[in-house]
Amino acid sequence: MMGSSTFARRMWAAWILIVFGASTIAGGQQTSGGLDVVQVRPNFYMIAGAGGNIGVQIGVDGVVLVDAGTEGASDRVLAAIRKLTELPTRYIINTGAEPDHVGGNSKLAKAGLTIFTNALGNPNFTNAMTNGGGASILAHDSILKRMSAPTGKTSAFPVENWPTEAFYTNRKTLRMNDEGIEVLHLPAAHSDSDSFVFFRRSDVVAAGDIFDMTRFPVIDVAKGGSIQGEIDALNRLIALAIPSGPFIYEGIGTYVIPGHGRLCEQLDVVNYRDMVVIVRDVIADMIKRGMTLDQIKEASPAKPYETEYGTEPGSTNAFVEAVYKSLTAKK
Template sequence: MIDKNRVFRVLQLAGLVGLLAACGPSFAAESDAAGDEIEVVPVRGGVYMLVGGGVNATLQIGDDGVLLVDTMQEDMAEHLLAAVRKLSDKPIRYVLNTSGNPDQVGGNPVIAAAGSTINAGNVAGAIADSTVGAAVVAHENVLTRMSVQDPPPPFEGWPTSTYFFTPTKDVFFNGEAIQLIYQPDAVTNGDSFVYFRRSDVISAGSIFDFTRYPFIDVDNGGTFAGTLESLNNLIDLTVPEDKQEGGTMVIPARGRLCDESEVVEYRDMLTIIGNYIREMIDEGRSLEQVLEARPTLAYDPRYGADSGSWTTDMFVETVYREFTANGSSEQ
């Protein structure tokens, strides 16, 4: 017997995806950067998106020096450093990490070692110590995660400044207020947004991956519910320009430069998939039956994967197990 409700949902989702695709540039091809190449995308003012090895980093340059948000994978570190040096010969003062994932911290040792720390703080003289690398700033849980790994990553790449008891950490650099804003239990337990307030640019990290379903790292405290909540927080921070286009720019962990409309689409997509899985759980369906029903079907052409380190089935299973562990009606 045909499940009419399921057919209706699939057609409804397919129609939504078709509508989004019809919007043209919203779903344009991703960056052409490939291999060791680093593509530089000017965003606003002194803020740039750097694209290489399939991931993004954020660069801010100005009179005070260079600040980087995330450092890509370990094997991209030298290429990232070379790309930075083409844009500025000022000292690298800060590395801000949005999480402890290898795609965000892999290049920390190389990038930090190439920089120098401002010893006297942002106000009192800005005296640099060239014998000490750039300051590495992240949430305390990033430091904890790196310190307990076996084997641990190089000590030179560990955070040198962390925050834990407050929801934000402030940095003032190149004439701009910059905030790290903690997002509890998102894709990990150590995620932060980095908000460039004057430039109105947000580096969102792995919470917003515009190329796939979010990699919810359960072993490191990640949750589907926390990821959705963090996306809602991201939307609260963004302000669109005319006709919901432009305004606050958002740099995802992967994929092209975005604005609020793409974040809303991504959040809505996850909400729809989550609601569909929850309904099937309430109907008493097993994990195998949910996987067979393909609750992500309408979005798989854009975000799905049948192979690799994070497949569509792995994403669905993670959401299913979280819902069943907590009681689906409570989500």
């Protein structure tokens, strides 16, 4: 016969078993300091919620990051990376020059470790070649130009955030963690300083703000962006990505990390490209019919997509204006 105290203890044990089991299931998603860490491949993650999305490649050489999020989120990003690996960050590769992509450059780089470790004993080398012993910040020269300023002028970002390795060609390659990495410069798209970062073995492309799942593309015409450049860039992204054929239901093909929003695949990019092309065509037709910018805005040329990409106040008008300006700019 079971005593009442034994019965009570066993009841508590049963409830703890049930409650603990339930909370374990509910905790299956990876969150870290309000950030959402999504596993893309066994060695690859996407961190969302720190401003722009951050790509994280991990291997024997250390960590390669694509973008660094906002400055304010840096500590949380570092903590999230620490949960994934103890290995140091070796590279940060920037896709653009916006604060939500490069704001964390300085802190994340300083917490990393240069690949030039044989130069650490020489302070001159350390400072000149190795970003003070931290991780390198790699970006196209156009990004460096947007972030910096000529001597005597005020720059958009402090010097610690600037790229330490700028390249001038349209394609920069490196090999880290036994994987070929291509950094591809896209001229005149979202702005004049956009890059894709393609991890060839992981089959992951980080697309930056050229592909933004949360809103219409922000085309900064004043900074060299253009609607045709945006479409060309999206077409290139589609060409880089491979869908999951011929066995179409067996997994996903190339993963695409957008500048903002959820992890994507080629068909998502196709949908986004189609949206941009259709809105461009509608506005071009309205211009051809002699409509003014105000009349075009009034006619809602982006109506089919407003509930999906135009929820941010002013974003639809900004997109329509950018397309209009881009189409009517003197060649």
